[in-house]
Amino acid sequence: THWxxxxxxxxxxxxxxxxxxxxxVPEKFPGVAHFHTIRVNQVASKFYDTDFLRSLVDMxxxxxxxxxxxxGSTGDIVFLGTTTEQLEPIFYELTHEFGQDLGGSxxxxxxxxxxxxxxRCEYACIDTQDMCYELTQFYQDELHRPMFPYxxxxxxxxxxxxxxxxxxxxxxxFIGTWRDDIRIDQEAVKAYVAGEIAPxxxxxxxxxxxxxxxxxxxxDLCPTGCMSxxxxxxxxxxxxxxxxxxxxxxxxxxxxxxKDTGVTIxxxxxxxxxxxxxxxxxxxxxxxxEPPYDNIKxxxxxxWDWWMEEGKNRERLxxxxxxxxxxxxxxxxxxxxxxxMVKEPRSNPYILWKEKDVPGGGSAA
Numbered sequence: 001t002h003w004x005x006x007x008x009x010x011x012x013x014x015x016x017x018x019x020x021x022x023x024x025v026p027e028k029f030p031g032v033a034h035f036h037t038i039r040v041n042q043v044a045s046k047f048y049d050t051d052f053l054r055s056l057v058d059m060x061x062x063x064x065x066x067x068x069x070x071x072g073s074t075g076d077i078v079f080l081g082t083t084t085e086q087l088e089p090i091f092y093e094l095t096h097e098f099g100q101d102l103g104g105s106x107x108x109x110x111x112x113x114x115x116x117x118x119x120r121c122e123y124a125c126i127d128t129q130d131m132c133y134e135l136t137q138f139y140q141d142e143l144h145r146p147m148f149p150y151x152x153x154x155x156x157x158x159x160x161x162x163x164x165x166x167x168x169x170x171x172x173x174f175i176g177t178w179r180d181d182i183r184i185d186q187e188a189v190k191a192y193v194a195g196e197i198a199p200x201x202x203x204x205x206x207x208x209x210x211x212x213x214x215x216x217x218x219x220d221l222c223p224t225g226c227m228s229x230x231x232x233x234x235x236x237x238x239x240x241x242x243x244x245x246x247x248x249x250x251x252x253x254x255x256x257x258x259k260d261t262g263v264t265i266x267x268x269x270x271x272x273x274x275x276x277x278x279x280x281x282x283x284x285x286x287x288x289x290e291p292p293y294d295n296i297k298x299x300x301x302x303x304w305d306w307w308m309e310e311g312k313n314r315e316r317l318x319x320x321x322x323x324x325x326x327x328x329x330x331x332x333x334x335x336x337x338x339x340x341m342v343k344e345p346r347s348n349p350y351i352l353w354k355e356k357d358v359p360g361g362g363s364a365a
Contacts, residue, residue, distance in 0.1 A: 017102030039103035075113035076103035114156035124158030125176030125261035149311030178258030188254035268318025
């Protein structure tokens with residue numbers, strides 16, 4: 001295209017948030033000789049009132065092109081097109097009049113993003129808004145001053161339904177979960193079976209799908225086969241449950257997540273750059289997530305220290321784990337391996353043991 005990076009532009013004290021855009025034919029199109037993009041940190045869960053949005057649009061109409069995205073793929077409000085001399089006035093107005101900060105760009109922590117969480121969702125197992133806000137405030141240096149090998153994204157899903165798709169779109173994904181039993185209201189189960197309550201909270205009610213069949217629509221679709229319906233009673237072998245949420249989504253008035261809640265932490269998702277698209281790998285099955293989240297911050301910083309030491313330029317965390325191997329990553333982090341981490345059956349007939357694991361030492365097969 002005719003857009004080029006013509007040097008670094010930004011605001012005083014920040015290394016990210018502004019993406020410089022210059023035309024390579026400014027003499028032909030002087031009106032767009034500069035067309036810088038500004039990323040603005042979105043409100044947690046993207047709650048706005050119309051007064052805020054109107055004021056934001058008016059400011060951008062005055063100081064920029066009037067073009068904007070709500071929202072970028074990471075979540076930011078994206079202002080498209082302004083000139084270098086407008087950057088500082090825009091930054092001042094955003095921070096002093098709107099109470100908004102710039103988002104992340106470049107090799108830094110990108111703007112953390114979360115689902116609607118406990119503000120409106122009955123499934124939320126964690127307070128995604130609080131967690132997102134706390135980590136955004138705590139890691140201001142990492143957000144605004146690029147110091148990483150490449151970009152790093154946090155995303156927070158309140159439950160395994162994954163409404164911000166953190167498992168596919170973040171270097172570190174936090175998914176709300178529970179470690180006790182799914183709560184069952186047997187009377188409500190019977191009401192679903194009898195057709196007294198519409199399945200899926202009535203979401204598919206515009207068409208007649210026939211009588212609700214709990215065996216066909218719930219039991220047989222359980223990925224681990226951990227459910228049964230016998231003599232009018234629903235039974236769940238919770239030890240086998242993978243928290244897929246299907247049964248809860250179909251019968252929300254009969255089934256609810258457990259009460260002992262926390263997060264599952266996954267690492268390494270990304271879109272194509274060096275190695276192509278990757279989904280995240282589960283590294284911590286369950287961790288409590290309560291303010292001020294010191295246990296989570298400790299793990300984040302341990303991962304960052306290793307990545308900054310070993311990562312190559314433009315190498316995302318998932319690619320570094322791939323290069324070093326998942327077992328090596330877990331060993332460095334001091335995390336126990338789990339069967340759910342196995343990607344495919346082992347094809348190498350040899351196993352190399354560490355000396356400490358073999359009586360008498362040495363390697364064995």
